[in-house]
Amino acid sequence: MGLPRLVCAFLFAACCCCRHATGVPGEEKHPAPTPDLVEAEVGSTALLKCGPSRSSGNFSQVEWFLIHKERQILIFRVHQGKGQSEPGEYEHRLSLHDSGATLALSQVTPHDERTFLCKSKRPRLQDHYVALQVFKAPEEPTIQANVVGIHVDREELREVATCVGRNGYPIPQVTWYKNGRPLQEEENRVHIQSSQIVESSGLYTLSSVLSARVVKEDKDAQFYCELNYRLPSGNHMKESKEVTVPVFYPAEKVWVEVEPVGLLKEGDHVKIRCLTDGNPQPHFTIHKKNPSTGEMEEESTDENGLLSLEPAQKHHSGLYQCQSLDLETxxxxxxxxxxxxxxxxxxxxxxxxxxxxxxxxxxxxxxxxESNQDLEFEWLRDKTGQLVGKGPALHLNNLRREAGGRYLCVASVPRVPGLNRTQPVSVGIIGFPWMAVKERKVWVLENAVLNLFCEASGHPLPNISWNVNGSATEWSPDPQTVVSTLTVLVTPELLETGAQCTATNSVGSNTTIIVLQLVTLTTLTPDSSQTTGLSTPTVSPHTRANGTSTEKKLPQSESKGVVIVAVIVCTLVLAVLGAALYFFYKKGKLPCGRSGKQEITLPPTRKGEFVVEVKSDKLPEEMALLQGSNGDKRAPGDQGEKYIDLRH
Incomplete structure (x- = not known):
């Protein structure tokens, strides 16, 4: 009895399975409902609504499933208005939104592009499907051109450039452009081959290769690619930068170019180069016609076939010719x-x-x-640059000594800017020497080293001699002028005699007298017969008897001496004024300060005396202007000092 029962049970189960597979006659099969579409970008949060958009209410008991390979995988539960994620890949990215009617999925990735199922038990609603669609804009496309180059005589298609768009979702569409116009597939002319790689993140990297046959006109063509993609906000596109591809083609003609362009002149830096309409440029040689033989002779060029004339000269003029050799053809x-x-x-x-x-x-x-162009002539004075005449001839009438010296003849070409040459000439006015000054006065310090100057001019050029011993040097600023410098030591004898320079040529001679004046301070003493005896300081010059003239402008050393003397005089005048005031004060002529018994305090032994300090053994520059102008005080017993006592 056991075996027949088992057989019957097996047959019944098989019958039920066959019925479920083939369906019951007359039973109507319902198709799966169309899911709602939700769009989200990678990294954003997607909102999955449980039911139509118009549905509302409190969803207190809901279950969310992931449809994967026709299987329903529970990922989230809602009970009594509280949500709970199921263990798995969505465990930490799901949360409730809007009273349990909406499920929020954060940090969307391309792997989330799936269908989700919502089953609501309270309220009881029909099962609701939601399809999530994910988008991601690709990065800026990069383009790499063929750097090797393409020959136009190659019949097969050659790679022009490669375009890469990384990390997009879904796969973007690529479009190629040449000079702003889109390229289409064309047999034996244009071929576009694209491929994609799925990254571990689920994003796509697109690579597209453009191959084509190029022509000579493509040497300057601009190629670029464009990526077209869609986001929830709409359609978008990104373009790569433009690139050019080296295109090689044989030359059809060759020519010569010269730099700079325009009229050339001697001294210019001239470059002669050869060019062709081919690419790359072939090997060049440059030839110049020999004016004697009439044959073309090869010139020496650099490695680039460039002939440099630096500087250009008149013998560089002539006929030049280029030859090119294409090593390919x-x-x-x-x-x-x-x-x-x-x-x-x-x-x-x-x-x-x-x-x-x-x-x-x-x-x-x-x-x-001499020139290959028409010339113009001008005449200038060399020293001043003054224009004194035009034309090839210069007429100088009734010449005076001032007209002697250098003149410049300037020959120029007006139609070639900057082209001119100059020739100097010296005009000699025969006569005895001229002296720059007849007599000059020089302020000096005894035992100092002094430079004496003497300048003379004339034609023939004079020689200068001195009547005193010293070290003399000469130089000539121009062909008719000589300057002599004599270095001497200022001695008492030199102070007494002075100096004299004599300029001599074949016509005659002339002299300059130099008067030396010593800068010293005279010791002043009061006259005993007078109550206020203070004499004025004087500068005692040791001069020659005939030294009477002075110069309008003193040398720097003389100017210093004059300034020092002037300051000393002013100081002594102030001392006299002070002594006079003190004198009247003592006599009671000045009432000021009497009530307070105020007076100038001096040392006990010298009270009532006014002392003026003069250092006579120092240079004027070291005197510190009698020491009184800067407020310094010295002890009366200092050695090397003299005093003028102004007694009451």
């Missing part, structure tokens, strides 16, 4: 000849070359030069 091309013209001015000559005339005579100077 072994084709030689020759340019048309180019005539290079270097403008010049040379061999400027003045006649007579060394003119000498007597004072009062007339003189004509003529200037000549």
């Amino acid at each position: 072994i084709i030689t091309l020759t340019s048309d000849p180019l005539e290079l013209l270097v403008n010049y001015v040379s061999d400027v000559r003045v006649n007579p070359t060394a003119p000498e005339v007597q004072e009062g005579d007339n003189l004509t100077l003529t200037c000549e030069a």
Whole structure:
């Protein structure tokens, strides 16, 4: 009896399974409802609503499921209005929102693009499906051009550039552009091949390669790619930067270029280079026509085939020609000849070359030069740059000594700016020497080293001699002037005699007298017959008997002596005034201060005396201007000092 029962049970179970599989005749099958669509960007929070948007109320008992491979996986429960996540991948990212009617999924990733099921028991509602769709904008696309280059004579398609868009979701669409116009697939002309990689984050990295056949006109073409993608906010796009691709093609012609452009002149830095309409530039050689033989001779160039004329000279003028050799096609091309013209001015000559005339005579100077252009002539004085004439001839009439010296003939080409040459000439006015000054006065310090100057001019150039011993040096600022410097020691003998320089040439001689005056201070003593005897300080010059003239402008050393003397005089005058006031004070002529018994306090033994201190053994610069001007006080017993006692 046991076995028949077991067989019957098995047959019944099999019958039920067959019925469930094939369906019961007349039973209607309901299709799965269409899920609601929710869009969210990666990293944001997605809100999954349990029911239609218009549904409301308190959802007190709800279960949320994840539909995965036709299986329902419980991920979240709502009981009595409180939510509880189930263990798993969503355990820490789910929370309730809006009274339990909405489930919030935080930190959305591409892996969350799934379908979710909501089953509400209180209130009891029909099962509700929600499909989550995830988006992520890709990064800025990067583009890498073919740096090797493409030959136009290659028939097969060659890679032009590669475009990469990283970390987008879903996969973006790529579009290629050339010069702003989109490229489409074209057999044997354009091919676009794209591929994608799924990163561990679930995002996509897109790589697209553009291959094409290029032509010569593509040498400057700009290529770039564009990524098109969608976000919940709408459609968007990102573009890469533009790139160019080296395109190689053979040359069809060659020519010569010269820098700088325009009229050239001697001294310019000129460069001659060869160019072709091919890419890359082939190997060049530059040839110049020999004016003697008429043959083209190769010039020396650098490694780039550049001929530099630095500086350019007139012999660089002539015909130049370029030759190019394409190592790819072994084709030689020759340019048309180019005539290079270097403008010049040379061999400027003045006649007579060394003119000498007597004072009062007339003189004509003529200037000549060579040039490939029309010339203009100007005459200038060398020292002042003053324009004294125009044209090839300069007429000088009734010449005076002042007209002697250097003149400049300037030959220039007006149509070529900066092209000129200059030739100097010295005009000699024959006569005895001129002296810069006839007599000069110099303030000196005894035992000091002194430089004496003497300047003379004339033609012929004079020689200068001195009547005193010393170290003399000479130099000539121009062809008709000489300056002599004599270094001497100021001795009593030199102070007594002074100095004299004599300039001599073949016509005559002339002299300059230098008067030396010593800067000293005279010791002043009061006159015993007078109650206030203070004499005025004087500077005692040791001069020559005939030294009467003075200069308008003193040298720096003389100016210092004069200033020191003036300050000393002022100081002594103030001392006299002070002594006088003191005298009247003692006599009771001045009532001020009597009531308070105030008076100037002096040492007991010297009371009633006024002392003026003068250091006579120091240089004027070291005297400190009698020490009274800066407030310093010295003891009366200091050695090397003299005193003038102004007694009451």
